[in-house]
Every structure is written in structure tokens, then in C-alpha cells.
Amino acid sequence: MKTCLFLCFAAAFSLGVSGTATRAATVWTASGCGSEPSAPALDVSGVDKYNSSVDRAAAYEKAARAYNACVSKEANREETIASNEARDKISHIHEGSTAVQQRIAANFTKMTTTLKAAGNKFSK
Numbered sequence: 825m826k827t828c829l830f831l832c833f834a835a836a837f838s839l840g841v842s843g844t845a846t847r848a849a850t851v852w853t854a855s856g857c858g859s860e861p862s863a864p865a866l867d868v869s870g871v872d873k874y875n876s877s878v879d880r881a882a883a884y885e886k887a888a889r890a891y892n893a894c895v896s897k898e899a900n901r902e903e904t905i906a907s908n909e910a911r912d913k914i915s916h917i918h919e920g921s922t923a924v925q926q927r928i929a930a931n932f933t934k935m936t937t938t939l940k941a942a943g944n945k946f947s948k
Contacts, residue, residue, distance in 0.1 A: 852899075852902075854894060854895040854898040854899065856894070856898050857891055857894035857895050857898060858891070858894075860891055861884055861887035861888050861891055862884075863884055863888075864877070864880035864881060864883075864884050866880070866881065
């Protein structure tokens with residue numbers, strides 16, 4: 825059973841490896857969240873410019889927090905989908921592997937029974 829689990833995971837891993845390089849070359853984005861807010865340029869050369877910079881920084885913080893919350897929610901949703909797909913794929917592989925092992929075991933049991941009965945018959 826441990827061998828089967830190892831082989832099933834190895835097979836699932838090898839099936840996913842071909843697409844990994846492609847996915848790794850692209851950066852995931854939370855397309856449903858719009859554009860990431862840009863950090864504002866700060867100018868602290870005078871009191872008025874400082875006050876304006878504080879306002880821009882506060883506005884950025886609000887927008888960045890909202891964007892980050894959206895990204896986290898979308899990432900969690902997509903990770904759950906990917907995890908469920910991987911679980912289903914591994915389960916499918918495991919079921920197929922188990923069926924083969926059961927057929928082979930049944931064949932060996934049948935052959936052993938037949939040969940043992942024949943051996944008993946011929947040894948008399």
C-alpha cells in the first residue's frame with residue numbers, strides 16, 4: 825500500500841511537471857481585483873508638501889489594503905480549486921492502480937490454488 829501511494833504521488837507529480845515550467849514562467853495575477861494601486865511619490869521638502877504626502881500615503885494604504893484583501897480572497901479560491909483538482913486526479917490514479925493490484929493478486933491466488941490442487945493430485 826505504501827508503495828502504491830508513493831507511485832501514485834510520483835505519477836501525479838510527473839503528470840503535472842510538464843505544465844509547471846509554463847506556469848512558473850508567468851506571474852499569477854488576481855485579474856478580478858483590478859490593477860494594483862501604485863505607491864505615491866512622497867515630497868517632504870516643506871510642510872504643505874509633507875501634509876499632501878501624508879494624505880496620499882493614507883489613500884494608498886486604504887487602496888492597498890482593499891486590493892490585498894481581494895487578492896488574498898481570489899488566491900484562496902483558486903488554490904482551493906487547484907487543490908481539489910489535484911486531489912481528484914490523485915484519487916483517479918490511485919483507484920486505477922488499486923484495481924490493477926487487485927486483479928494481479930486475484931490472478932496469483934487463482935494460479936496458486938490451481939497449481940496446489942494439481943500438485944496434490946499428482947503427488948498421490
